[in-house]
Amino acid sequence: MFALTTTTMASHTVTAAHLAGHIPPGMKVTEAATFPLAFVTVHHSLTDRAGLQAGETVLVHGGAGGIGLAVLQHAQHVGAQVIATAGTPAKRRLLRHLDTDHVLDSRSLDFAEQVLHLTAGEGVDVIVNSLTGEAASRSLELLRPGGRFIELGKRDLQANNRLLLKPLLDNRSHLAVDVNQLITGPADRMRRLTEDITRHIHPGVYRPLLHSIHPAARLQEAFTLAQHFRGIGKVVLSFEEHPPIRPAPAPLQLDPHGTYLITGGLGGLGAATARHLATLGARHLTLVGRRGGSTPEAAALLADLRDQGVAVNVHAADVTDPEALRELIDSAPVPLRGVIHAAMELSDVLLRDSTDATFSAALGAKAQGAHLLNALTRNHDLDLFVLYRSISSLLGLPGQTNYNAANLYTEALARSRRRHGLPGLAVGWGPISETGYAARTYTEEYLGRQISA
Numbered sequence: 001m002f003a004l005t006t007t008t009m010a011s012h013t014v015t016a017a018h019l020a021g022h023i024p025p026g027m028k029v030t031e032a033a034t035f036p037l038a039f040v041t042v043h044h045s046l047t048d049r050a051g052l053q054a055g056e057t058v059l060v061h062g063g064a065g066g067i068g069l070a071v072l073q074h075a076q077h078v079g080a081q082v083i084a085t086a087g088t089p090a091k092r093r094l095l096r097h098l099d100t101d102h103v104l105d106s107r108s109l110d111f112a113e114q115v116l117h118l119t120a121g122e123g124v125d126v127i128v129n130s131l132t133g134e135a136a137s138r139s140l141e142l143l144r145p146g147g148r149f150i151e152l153g154k155r156d157l158q159a160n161n162r163l164l165l166k167p168l169l170d171n172r173s174h175l176a177v178d179v180n181q182l183i184t185g186p187a188d189r190m191r192r193l194t195e196d197i198t199r200h201i202h203p204g205v206y207r208p209l210l211h212s213i214h215p216a217a218r219l220q221e222a223f224t225l226a227q228h229f230r231g232i233g234k235v236v237l238s239f240e241e242h243p244p245i246r247p248a249p250a251p252l253q254l255d256p257h258g259t260y261l262i263t264g265g266l267g268g269l270g271a272a273t274a275r276h277l278a279t280l281g282a283r284h285l286t287l288v289g290r291r292g293g294s295t296p297e298a299a300a301l302l303a304d305l306r307d308q309g310v311a312v313n314v315h316a317a318d319v320t321d322p323e324a325l326r327e328l329i330d331s332a333p334v335p336l337r338g339v340i341h342a343a344m345e346l347s348d349v350l351l352r353d354s355t356d357a358t359f360s361a362a363l364g365a366k367a368q369g370a371h372l373l374n375a376l377t378r379n380h381d382l383d384l385f386v387l388y389r390s391i392s393s394l395l396g397l398p399g400q401t402n403y404n405a406a407n408l409y410t411e412a413l414a415r416s417r418r419r420h421g422l423p424g425l426a427v428g429w430g431p432i433s434e435t436g437y438a439a440r441t442y443t444e445e446y447l448g449r450q451i452s453a
């Protein structure tokens, strides 16, 4: 079968019958996998929406991609001419080899003049577009009267970008096609589409698109290829080769005779970490925060830990103070085995309003603290050196430049430690709704939106 489904990265899946069609005997599943998305898009766009006719001309950008190659098959079947653009000489050679009527370079905006030249100044009847910005508006101007512009890209639509309407004079249409909406929309429409496509597959009108096959175990290589549009046609994941089976890692066992130091360990995520380390076997914890035992959450935490037989040393100290840090590391009753650095201070401010003080505040606890912990524990035989960082340094949240800088420092430090054969892990947390700064500061509804985003 070929099928559309929302869980395609799997060896087995369940989908509605109206989203699946039979493939001819002997066809490989890796070939069939090239059909659904590309041909549902193209068949719906060119048959139901644009009504491409024999003798008409269609312009498709990215002609060597899955959509482009499907447009070529469909247009050749109905007897329409194809002008395709592609970004590399190899892709353009391939399109010529597949008897594309005209092949142009998609990397230059000259394609518009070339299309006009090829069509004696008249333009084309149908455009299948996935370009954005200037290239998209140049394309729209290439429609001849009665022409249909099919928008497959979502970026301009989602950004609510403006469209100049003059190019739509003389019965030209602008049509947006979104396959996801087709899949989740009325079953009857999709059933008819799937049946139409199956009818075109069996006599060989629609043939498997060119594709490269990647074993599921090398998923990353497949994604990289798809992400950079380097490939030709479709990128197919195959489950025929079994992924290597690795033994599950043994559950982490902490040393009951070692000390684990948690900065920021008396509240928020640090306190949750202290509880977790206790369940993993830690029996000696050193917890530090500037407020020490007077941190609001400390009393309940310490009572819980002591109930579990964990000996806890509580320090009121600033992790940016090397002497205080040295003292508390040296005072560990049993050898130090692990460090978890959760201390942080936020000093959110827009970059234009930033001062030395706002930067120092955010860099202090997190980055300078990490630097000192690294330097002061070099002579200790550690099993763990974990730095808590935030996903915000990947997303670049506004007002958090200083925090992001501190987070990136922790990541670089973890990498540098690993290069030197030392334990080092920077954990990039997303917003946490149960405990810590975000839980204290934001509403559940806001956090829910952030977490799902």
Ligand SMILES: NC(=O)c1ccc[n+]([C@@H]2O[C@H](COP(=O)([O-])OP(=O)(O)OC[C@H]3O[C@@H](n4cnc5c(N)ncnc54)[C@H](OP(=O)(O)O)[C@@H]3O)[C@@H](O)[C@H]2O)c1
Pocket: 263, 264, 265, 266, 267, 268, 269, 270, 288, 289, 290, 291, 292, 295, 317, 318, 319, 320, 341, 342, 343, 344, 345, 364, 365, 366, 388, 389, 390, 391, 428, 429, 430, 431, 432, 433, 435, 436, 437, 438, 439
């Ligand atoms: N909560 C989240 O949603 C979230 C998301 C992503 C990443 N993270 C990361 O997780 C870690 C913990 O966050 P959290 O939400 O648990 O924060 P939190 O509840 O605000 O706790 C931070 C702790 O750090 C201590 N601290 C701050 N400056 C210090 C300093 N100079 N010296 C010693 N201790 C200091 C604070 O205690 P005192 O004020 O008493 O010093 C406080 O207990 C942070 O590294 C953060 O970047 C959290």
